[in-house]
Amino acid sequence: MNFALSRFVLHFGGSLKTANSGRNYGGFLFFPGKTRRFTASSISKVQTTSEELLVVVGGGAAGVYGAIRAKIVAPHLGVLVIEKAKPLSKVKISGGGRCNVTNGHSADKMVLAEHYPRGNKELRGSFFSIHGPVDTMTWFSDHGVDLKTEDDGRVFPVSDSSSSIIDCLMLEAKRSGVLLQTGKVVTSATITDSGKFLLKIEKRTIDSVEYVEADYLLIASGSSRQGYALAVQLGHSIVDPVPSLFTFKIADTQLAELSGVGPMLVTHWGLSGPVILRLSAWGARDLFSSGTLFVDFIPDIHIEDVKSIIIRHKNQCAGIGGDILWASIPKNSLISVASLLKQCSFGVTGKGQFKDEFVTAGGVPLSEISLKTMESRVQPHLFFAGEVLNIDGVTGGFNFQNAWSGGYIAGTNIGKLALDDSLKEEAV
Ligand SMILES: Cc1cc2nc3c(=O)[nH]c(=O)nc-3n(C[C@H](O)[C@H](O)[C@H](O)COP(=O)(O)OP(=O)(O)OC[C@H]3O[C@@H](n4cnc5c(N)ncnc54)[C@H](O)[C@@H]3O)c2cc1C
Numbered sequence: 150m151n152f153a154l155s156r157f158v159l160h161f162g163g164s165l166k167t168a169n170s171g172r173n174y175g176g177f178l179f180f181p182g183k184t185r186r187f188t189a190s191s192i193s194k195v196q197t198t199s200e201e202l203l204v205v206v207g208g209g210a211a212g213v214y215g216a217i218r219a220k221i222v223a224p225h226l227g228v229l230v231i232e233k234a235k236p237l238s239k240v241k242i243s244g245g246g247r248c249n250v251t252n253g254h255s256a257d258k259m260v261l262a263e264h265y266p267r268g269n270k271e272l273r274g275s276f277f278s279i280h281g282p283v284d285t286m287t288w289f290s291d292h293g294v295d296l297k298t299e300d301d302g303r304v305f306p307v308s309d310s311s312s313s314i315i316d317c318l319m320l321e322a323k324r325s326g327v328l329l330q331t332g333k334v335v336t337s338a339t340i341t342d343s344g345k346f347l348l349k350i351e352k353r354t355i356d357s358v359e360y361v362e363a364d365y366l367l368i369a370s371g372s373s374r375q376g377y378a379l380a381v382q383l384g385h386s387i388v389d390p391v392p393s394l395f396t397f398k399i400a401d402t403q404l405a406e407l408s409g410v411g412p413m414l415v416t417h418w419g420l421s422g423p424v425i426l427r428l429s430a431w432g433a434r435d436l437f438s439s440g441t442l443f444v445d446f447i448p449d450i451h452i453e454d455v456k457s458i459i460i461r462h463k464n465q466c467a468g469i470g471g472d473i474l475w476a477s478i479p480k481n482s483l484i485s486v487a488s489l490l491k492q493c494s495f496g497v498t499g500k501g502q503f504k505d506e507f508v509t510a511g512g513v514p515l516s517e518i519s520l521k522t523m524e525s526r527v528q529p530h531l532f533f534a535g536e537v538l539n540i541d542g543v544t545g546g547f548n549f550q551n552a553w554s555g556g557y558i559a560g561t562n563i564g565k566l567a568l569d570d571s572l573k574e575e576a577v
Pocket residue numbers: 206207208209210211212231232233234235236237238239240242243244245248249250251333334335336369370371372373375376504505506507508534535536537545546547548549550552
């Protein structure tokens with residue numbers, strides 16, 4: 150089967166047109182967007198070089214990694230990544246610009262799964278066995294990126310620059326023949342009579358619309374609403390998206406006096422630090438609307454022990470230097486002090502964004518896909534990977550690991566299906 154032009158309907162502002170085809174970096178077409186116009190000839194480039202087409206929605210970590218893998222497994226497959234902005238833009242800003250690629254302290258899949266507030270049960274299966282943190286680290290080092298594991302398990306490029314990861318992925322995409330088009334949004338997806346995906350792609354800057362027909366569709370659109378809408382159009386449901394990994398804004402002057410660094414970081418505007426981020430992740434859904442936070446400042450000591458320690462100290466103090474104020478505090482008030490230490494309440498007035506990492510909980514429910522293949526249980530040849538799924542992790546590289554694992558598994562299985570299809574065609 151060849152890509153016949155009729156497989157695509159190209160529609161630009163009301164009429165069919167052809168124009169220039171963008172720059173071709175050895176099979177890797179890059180369309181800078183602002184200066185060059187997307188054209189019919191760029192689409193036909195994909196058509197003439199391959200038999201079947203995979204369209205990947207989203208050039209983020211999951212999309213690019215998945216696209217490369219699909220192309221490696223099935224070199225004859227046309228692989229086209231559509232990215233509405235710049236590719237790998239979150240990789241760029243991730244980890245404070247250093248990119249925390251994965252976590253090197255969690256090789257065991259059961260331990261690994263515990264770091265995912267959404268997905269912790271489902272990810273205990275084959276997901277990380279197929280492509281886990283060690284595989285990710287091997288992949289990047291095999292492709293020329295030296296990595297280091299910090300004491301807390303976070304893995305970064307030795308360069309301490311996310312550009313190392315971006316350059317590596319872009320080079321591999323180019324080398325394997327993945328096509329990337331930027332500045333375009335996939336705005337709708339329907340199923341044709343022949344079971345293929347008819348995608349509407351818009352380039353808003355020049356008010357153009359085009360239609361592409363794809364044999365395989367990988368939705369790797371992160372937390373974008375457009376991505377969720379595509380999933381719904383193709384028969385999926387969406388678990389309401391809510392932010393995860395945030396800090397708590399608290400307007401409490403007494404709290405500001407406690408400013409300091411520790412697992413719970415107290416600042417003049419509220420609370421942050423590892424403990425708070427972990428809490429925000431596990432409680433993302435409950436904490437969606439502002440509420441009251443109860444802090445146990447001494448979690449290792451039982452309330453009854455706290456009471457007796459305070460009362461004992463009062464008795465001690467009473468004997469020293471006539472500390473009348475302390476000594477005269479009634480027992481009930483001391484018990485209140487103990488309760489306050491164990492259960493201090495703060496009104497949370499809002500969420501602050503943690504600049505190093507941020508993720509969305511919610512998305513396509515895991516019950517609607519197979520985590521062994523990342524294929525939809527609703528629509529054959531439809532795949533998902535990354536944050537678009539109802540998977541999110543705590544800080545430490547777990548969110549990128551979800552993107553690498555999902556992208557790799559999806560790419561592998563799309564590639565295998567494409568190989569099977571081409572063998573069947575040859576047999577006919
Ligand atoms: C500031 C920040 C720092 C972070 N740091 C880390 C870190 O150090 N380690 C870690 O593990 N995680 C980190 N994360 C989380 C991590 O970036 C995400 O979990 C990860 O990027 C998800 O990858 P993805 O490919 O699923 O989605 P994304 O990276 O969001 O990529 C999706 C892409 O799809 C595009 N897109 C969406 N809809 C459409 C459409 N309809 N048509 C065309 N294109 C579309 C988007 O423009 C986007 O480029 C960080 C997040 C933030 C915000």
